[in-house]
Amino acid sequence: MAVIIIPARKGSTRLKNKLLLQVKGKPVIQWTAENCLRVKNASRVIVATDSQEIADIFKNSEVEAILTLSDFNSGSDRVAYVAKELNEDKIINVQGDEPLLEPSDIEKVIYALDKAQISTLAYPIQDEEDYLNPNIVKVVIDKNGYALYFSRSPIPFYRDIDFSQMVKNFETPVLKHIGVYGYRKEALMDFAFKLSQTTYEQIEKLEQLRLLENGYRIKVIKASKDTLGIDTKEDFEKFCQIVS
Numbered sequence: 001m002a003v004i005i006i007p008a009r010k011g012s013t014r015l016k017n018k019l020l021l022q023v024k025g026k027p028v029i030q031w032t033a034e035n036c037l038r039v040k041n042a043s044r045v046i047v048a049t050d051s052q053e054i055a056d057i058f059k060n061s062e063v064e065a066i067l068t069l070s071d072f073n074s075g076s077d078r079v080a081y082v083a084k085e086l087n088e089d090k091i092i093n094v095q096g097d098e099p100l101l102e103p104s105d106i107e108k109v110i111y112a113l114d115k116a117q118i119s120t121l122a123y124p125i126q127d128e129e130d131y132l133n134p135n136i137v138k139v140v141i142d143k144n145g146y147a148l149y150f151s152r153s154p155i156p157f158y159r160d161i162d163f164s165q166m167v168k169n170f171e172t173p174v175l176k177h178i179g180v181y182g183y184r185k186e187a188l189m190d191f192a193f194k195l196s197q198t199t200y201e202q203i204e205k206l207e208q209l210r211l212l213e214n215g216y217r218i219k220v221i222k223a224s225k226d227t228l229g230i231d232t233k234e235d236f237e238k239f240c241q242i243v244s
Contacts, residue, residue, distance in 0.1 A: 001043040002090035002110045002182070004036045005082055007075035009096075010051035018230055019054060019096050023240055028230060029054055031099035031243075033063040038103040041110050042092065048082045073197055074207035076181060080192030083185060091188050095179035097230040099239065105223045109182040116219035117187040118211060120147070121178035123223045128163040130176065135231050137177040137206060139220060147218040150177055150206050175220070179229050181208070187216060 008029050012018045019029040026034075029047065036045045046064045049055055055065035072078040079093045090113045092106060105121055112119035122139050130136050134152040142148055149155065156173065158166045166173045183191070191211060198213040200206075211218060230236050 001041060001088065002092050002113070003044045003046065003083070003086055003088040004039060004042045004092045004094055004106070005046045005048050005079040006033055006036065006094050006096050007072075007078040008047050008049040008051070008054050009070070009072075009075075009078070010049070010054060015230065015232055015236060018236065021230075021236055023243055027054075027057060028099055028236075028239075029096050030057055032094065032096050032101075033058065033061075035099055035101060035103065036094055036106065037062055039092075039106045039110075040103070041107050043088070046082060047096075048078050050078075074210075076183075076188065076207050077192045080188050083183075083188055084193075086185075089185045091183045091185055093181040093183065095229065098179045098227060099230070100227045100242065101178070101180060102224050102227070105178075105221070105225075106180060108221045108223075109180055112219050112221055113182045113184055116182075116217065117184045118216060119182040119219040119221060120208070121180050121223045122175040122220050123178060123226045124167075124172060125174040125176045126167060131163060131174055139175050139177045141172065141175065141220050145220055147208070147212060147220050149212065150204070150208055152204055152206070172222075176226070177208075178223055178227055187211075190216075 020027045048066050048068050050070040058065040066082050068081050083091045109119045125131050131154050138155050139150045140148045195214050198210045201209040
């Protein structure tokens with residue numbers, strides 16, 4: 001069995017206090033956590049937060065809340081802070097702003113850890129606007145499904161054909177990265193306590209690049225459907241429409 005840990009920092013740069021925004025009487029972080037309770041092969045769901053206000057949401061709940069320090073460089077660093085005291089070997093980092101993840105896709109991430117040290121999700125991009133959007137992270141993979149690189153830039157670049165042709169002619173030309181990571185505990189501890197922030201991680205502001213730059217392999221699993229990470233006001237408005 002695995003443990004799901006949701007890093008939940010109250011402060012956010014693009015959308016203020018986004019995890020506390022209310023939708024149908026529930027804050028975004030509660031939507032995310034309760035969705036994770038539906039994952040069959042996870043024994044616990046923990047919210048790791050620097051906010052007493054967020055922790056108080058989960059009083060008398062199946063979801064556990066653990067208060068952490070504030071000054072972490074990434075969500076996975078916060079997850080590792082909590083995971084180091086746990087016995088579980090499979091640690092799943094679900095971003096707090098991903099309330100619409102399909103639970104069966106999280107289960108796939110967990111199963112992938114039987115053979116991989118690190119796993120994550122992606123979904124094909126069909127819309128050129130998403131492809132060009134720096135808030136949507138792209139990933140390119142090798143023939144065995146392992147990540148070659150993650151970027152906010154449009155990758156791969158289509159040189160001789162247009163976007164629609166590329167999507168039509170190639171099976172997985174453009175993949176959107178979805179904000180969930182599976183770690184075997186040893187790999188997570190290395191990430192947080194042995195590896196320093198790396199060049200591309202700092203440039204792109206993508207924590208997973210720390211692993212790639214240090215030679216770790218990340219298995220990329222195709223999600224069954226697209227999801228919606230809440231990074232902007234527009235994302236939040238879309239979420240409200242979906243669940244209303």
